[in-house]
Amino acid sequence: MQLLSYQRGSRAKVLAALLLGVMAIFVAKLFYLQIIKHSDYVAEANAEQVKPLIIPAKRGLIYAMDGSNTVPLVINQTVYTMFADPLTVTEPDKVLNVIREVAGGNLRPHPEDLLNRRDTRYQILGTKLTREQAEKIKSQNLRGIGFQEESQRVYPEGSLAAQTLGFVNAAGQGQYGVEEALNDRLTGHDGLLKSVTDVSGVPLTIGNQNINKPAQDGDNIALTIDRNIQAYVERALAAGLKRSGATNGSVLVMDPQTGKVMAMANLPTYDPSNYGNAKDASVFQNATISTPYEAGSVVKSLTVSTGLDKGVITPSSTFYNKGIIRVDDTTIQNADTSEALGTQTMQTALTDSLNTGMVTIAERLGDDSHITKESRDTIYNYFHDRFKLGQLTGIELAGESPGIIIAPGSVQGNAVRYSNMVFGQGMDITMLQMTSAFSSIINGGVYYTPTVVAGTVGGDGGLTPSDPKPFTRVVQAKTSKDIKRMLEIDRHDNGAIDPAGYHVGGKTGTSQALINGRYSFTQTVGTYIGFGGDKTARYVIMVQVSGKGKNLQGAHDASPIFGNISNWMLRYLKIAPKG
């Protein structure tokens, strides 16, 4: 084939050269853009097109028990915040009419003023709108009105077990109770969706850097709290406070065979769905675990158990009661120095709550006439090491206080201190510590670590029980049998009338309130702790009542609340009477 040849300086040749030059410029520019600046433009494109979307994890729900079933105490609900862009709203009158009609109770005050503002493009008009309300307003196609979806905690049972549950603050963090203590488990882990999106933000599957990491929702936790017991206990406590004139009260109900807390009630309380309305932050505290106090004579049950277990006393052992007893340079006296004078049994010392009897036990743990170092070591071993008083129990609730037990080796851990401790003064313990210790002495001698978590609830609603908590033997079975019988006699001889055919026992406690470091003679705290069941103790109930300037007695003010709850528990647990 013969090739065409251009004439020198021809227009075609010039045009070809020109085109070649332009093409060379294009190639050079494309090389610069696509090769040299490749990574820069890819990054710029990704920044614009690839959007990371956080997939929020759902906070775990909290359940209570209803017999052997689980029922929700805390659940999540999607609610909507309604906002407006005042500069975009074109029909303010129509907007006002619609939102007032549909979401009147959820609107912020004076929405007309909010819509008339011209210095902002974001005004919240209403909060916590339900899905139905939001859908109705959306259907009106109001220009300039938008909705923001959020999740809120809902409490179908109202303020039931409020201090045990706690609440979730505006930042999504659990506060107080289970919500705070198990915040990590309840929160879960957010997921991530990172992909190329279109202009509407719809994720597309194009691109090779897409990430789709699903959210891991928080655990649904079932508490050991029984809804029915909790509700009854709260009603009984409220009635008891009204009857006694006390302003504050707490009740703790535990299964002594497992350490599971069946109810925890404190008054006054609050509504967790409106926690911001609480006037006093102290109502958020769960007094049964966070307010240690001198529990008083209920501790005598532990002192007698220690004496029985060490073999220095039996229920029928005797001592001589003078109404007072001397320890070093201090005189210890009974509440009534003229009561039960003369030779008395240890059963009487417990039934009549004689401080002198308890000091006698402490002396017998030593050289029989003094509270020696050996005696104090033994008491400390039982109270602190075995019964776990004065230390955190590790219950799954925020705000637990360890309390204080003075060790015998310290300066303050002298004989006078220990002579007070054996009848419940000179040490601060929580109701949870006392209830756990008391459970161990009446259940056969085994200390169970207290717990409020029964397990986790799966998507199918099934309960997966938690791993069993550790337990240790703290007193001999014989000791447990003896003290259980002594406590039954104590309750019976003090005039309590329980349904026939059941084993119910307990001990009163009345302790002087410490005000500014001094014991008050006008303000006392009434306490009662006891158990009930058939041959096997099925529940332990501890009641405490108090009030500023109130002289409250364990026998008169706390014991009736115990009796009320105990009688109901026997029926609720369907315990058959003996005979």
Added chain:
Amino acid sequence: MSYQTQQFYTSRRRAPAYGSAGSWNRNQNTVAFVSSVRLGPVAHTVLIALMITVLGLVYLTQATRATSYDYEAQKIDNQIADLSTKKSDLEVENARLTALETVQKSKVAKAMTAPAATDYTR
């Protein structure tokens, strides 16, 4: 560019092949086909360009189809989210209706009477 349209079939019975002159063996093909169409370099270039175009169209079609699936998936995701919200609302309503206070205030509960006596199975 020219095309030869004639085709030639050569019988192997007639042509000497495979070693022995003029002989053929059992199970051997007896007809060989030789295409008489011959493509020049321009035709090759055009065909390759066409193939690339077709492949490009196929790719674009698939990419567009994948993107359309994304929109369908997004619609389904939105429906799932909507149904999930409705389910949560129903769960909340169910929890409220079965709450102790609601049950205790119900007509059924108010109509209940305390048992006169209780027997236990032993």
